[in-house]
Amino acid sequence: MQKGSLKQILLLTDGCSNQGEDPLAMAALAKEQGVTVNVIGVLEEDTIDEKGLQEIEGIALASGGVSQVVYSTQLSHTVQMVTRKAMTQTLQGVVNKELQQILGGKTSMEDLPPEKRGEVMEVVDELGETVELEVLVLVDTSASMKHKLPTVKEALLDLSLSLNARMGDNQFSVFIFPGKRKDVEKVLDWTPNLESLSSIFPKLTTGGITPTGPAIREALTYFKKKRSLRSLISRDEQYYEESGM
DSSP states (O other), X not given: XXXXXXXXXXXXXXXXXXXXXXXXXXXXXXXXXXXXXXXEEEESSSOOOHHHHHHHHHHHHHHTOOEEEEEGGGHHHHHHHHHHHHHHHHHHHHHHHHHHHHHOTTOOGGGSOHHHHHHHHHHHHHHXXXXXXXXXXXXXXXXXXXXXXXXXXXHHHHHHHHHXXXXXXXXXXXXXXXXXXXXXXXXXXXXXXXXXXXXXXXXXXXXXXXXXXXXXXXXXXXXHHHHHHHHHHHHHHHHHHHHTO
């Protein structure tokens, strides 16, 4: 089984989108491109409405991701749990596809004898520790998130510590929406840790609209840019080898 990289968007928000494309359609597009969107709805009090809950669940469902609604005091644990659960879920899907190719039909892990299923789960667990993980964090900075940003920062730093204990490589980047001048703004380029957020978060301002759909679309473009840059570098290396340079 080839080890690629798992690509996740981690969306932290507390309300309904109200600008731009339908976020569920953008989440479905993410799934087509091999990216899962995991959504955490952040509450202070019980302030999120039914429409917001449906959107949070719908985005995750459309992309094959995981959703969770949580009070801000529980955020750190939830961010880690959702990220790891989504990673395992994605890996199980990959393993199931491989099983179908090997055994034919619609065979999945659930169809295997208990001892074989245990062996396959060991493989999934091992991959979860060794596979490269790319997490693009999308943070809602609309007006109602103002008092929650310090908690979001703490949760992301805890996530960094948790995932950096893995054997596999991690790459994080952070986008906010809305940005100062446009709907979506990059605040942290791809990096193996999130400690850089210590200097970024105090400077963030909150207010304005909630363009969740455009934010997901922009995040997908950023994954593409990363892949195309990597493929360009690998092509150059191959050229040098072949030409003897």
